[in-house]
Amino acid sequence: MKHADFLIVGGSAAGTTAAEVIRSLEADSSIIVVTDEPHEEYxxxxxxQYVTHKVERENIFLKKADWYREKLIELIKLTRVTKLSAKEHKVTLESGEEIQYGKLLIAVGGFPLKLSVPGDDLENIHYLRTLEDADKFIESSKKGKKGVIVGGGLVSLDFAEGMRANGVEEVTILVREPYYWFGKLDRDSSRIIKSVLEKNGVAIAEGEEVDHFEGLGKVSKVVTKSQKSFDCDVVGVGIGIKSDFSWLEGSGIKIDRAIVTNEYLETSIEDIYAAGDCAQFHDVIFEREHIMGNWANATSQGAAVAKTMVGQRTVFESASFYSDTFFECKYSFIGVVDDNFADKIISRGSVESGKMTRIFIKTIGSVMIIVGATVINNPANVAPLTSIIKKKVDFSAYKEKFVDLSFDLNDIL
Ligand SMILES: Cc1cc2nc3c(=O)[nH]c(=O)nc-3n(C[C@H](O)[C@H](O)[C@H](O)COP(=O)(O)OP(=O)(O)OC[C@H]3O[C@@H](n4cnc5c(N)ncnc54)[C@H](O)[C@@H]3O)c2cc1C
Structure with missing residues (x-):
């Protein structure tokens, strides 16, 4: 049976960073990374940016095969891990082969939730998580004239820009909720997003939930529960992600919304760790259980857990940060953006200006701290707010000034 001192399942942001940091700390230990994808890390x-042709395919790859050879990291590609036997310290691969480990890192991320409605197996209905997904989406979009996108979240913006960049003439996003990004943004921030989309030829149909797809082999129509019908020849679906933990069944590992870890990213079972999108960790900044779905978090967790795995126990501590651009709009989500966690939300900006910053405030005793922020088209607010959140600055003296756009947030620091 093969043996690895450090076995890592998942070869993306969290897994590859962990492998790299372990190697930098342990020159002689054996490291194996198993991925079900056919590529080195990308x-x-x-x-x-690849689907909008701003980045060439070869520039997506972060590591080449040589890198793994030089670092003496064995990468097993196109192979799923199908079972964990924690007591015996081993995993089983889909081929039936087993690998014994000293320490195991689970870094399996997530996969897109499938929309399960009649007609969901028609051609040209796309999800976006892997490079292969992106290739297929580009191919359909180049041939398409009318596009429909299902879901009002991050990936829908990527689909919208991708369709327009590939020549799709009419694009409509179907959002089940009353407005785009309901639950994450307020109505005014959402209006800004909507007007950017509309300026760029993308319509939003709010309160519309897919009932079924129609078509002969290829999708040609989306019909909603309110009986509205949208002609289309390409569809993008972005309704959330989920992790596949079926291979952990019977292992005894604690799973809640994701794999439960403490602040060291240690799971409920000794010598097993989790990092990245699949980890529900104890957040020491805000003292709560948290899952973060972003690249920077996954790499930071990979680096922190690597130290813990080699015996240098390291607390993972970071405020969540997600920033992106679609068409000409820049947006960021910082820290905990959750109405249920915050006591108060204050906004600065307006729909007319196309700029909006919202801060989420929590009062602890006599101290008011900002726990999170959403920032749309106000990039100058991002750095100071990130520092204010991380440093847990008492904001009580500034809450009246905040609404005044001329007030420089750097003055608080
Ligand atoms: C289209 C798109 C755009 C994004 N844009 C941004 C952005 O702008 N900013 C940002 O911060 N984040 C962005 N993200 C999110 C970011 O990519 C993720 O948060 C990050 O990739 C998480 O890294 P991870 O290592 O935890 O998991 P993943 O990247 O999901 O990798 C997990 C890997 O494990 C593999 N795997 C799963 N199960 C098994 C198994 N049983 N056996 C073997 N291998 C397995 C998976 O196939 C995958 O390769 C985007 C994501 C997508 C899809």
Missing amino acids: SRVLLP
Whole structure:
């Protein structure tokens, strides 16, 4: 049976960073990374720019085969891990082969939730998570004239820009909720997003939920529960992600919304760790259980857990940060953006100006701290707000001034 001192399942942001940091700390230990994808590490974050042809395919790859050889990291590609036997310290691969480990890192991320409605197996209905997904989406979009996107979240913006960049003439996003990004943004911030989309030839149909797809082999129509019908020849679906933990069944590992870890990213079972999108960790900044779905977090967790795995126990501590651009709009989500966690939300900006910053405030005793922020088209607010959140600055003296756009947030620091 093969043996690895450090076995890593998942070869993306969290897994590859962990392998790299372990190697930098342990020259002689054996490291194996198993991935079910056919590639060395590539950037998922660049996929939106790849589908809009701003980035060439070869520039998406972050690591070449030589890198793994030089670092003495064995990469097993195109192979799924199908079982964990924690007591025996081993995993089983889909081929039936087993690998014994000293320490195991689970870095399996997530996969897109499938929309399960009649007609969901028709051609030209796309999801976006892998490079292959992106290739197929580009191919359909180049031939398409009318596009429909299902879901009002991050990936829908990538689909919208991708369709327009590939010549799709009419694009409509179907959003089940009353407005785009309901639950993450307020109505005014959402209006700004909507007007950017509309300026760029993308319509939003709010309160519309897909009932079924129609078509002969290829999709030609989306019909919603309100019986509205949208002609289309390409569809993008972005309704959330989920992790596949079926291979962990019976292992005894604690799973809640994701794999439960403490602040060291240690799971409930000794010698097993989790990092990245699949980890539900104890957040020491805000003292709560948290899952972060972004690249920077996945690499930071990979680096922190690597130290812990080699015996240098390291607390993972970071405020969540997600920033992106679609068409000409820049947006960022910083820290905890959750109405249920915050006591108060204050906004600066307006729909007319196309700029809006919202801060989420929590009062602890006599101290008011900002726990999170959403920032649309106000890039100058991002750096100071990130520092204010991380440093847990008492904001009580500034809450009246904040609404005044001329007030420089750097003055608080
Ligand atoms: C289109 C798109 C755009 C994005 N844009 C941004 C952005 O602008 N900014 C940002 O911060 N984040 C962005 N993200 C999110 C970011 O890519 C993820 O947060 C990040 O990739 C998470 O890294 P990870 O290592 O935890 O997991 P993943 O990147 O999901 O990697 C997990 C890997 O494990 C493999 N795997 C799963 N199960 C098994 C198994 N049983 N056996 C073997 N291998 C397995 C998977 O196939 C995958 O290769 C974007 C994501 C997408 C899809």
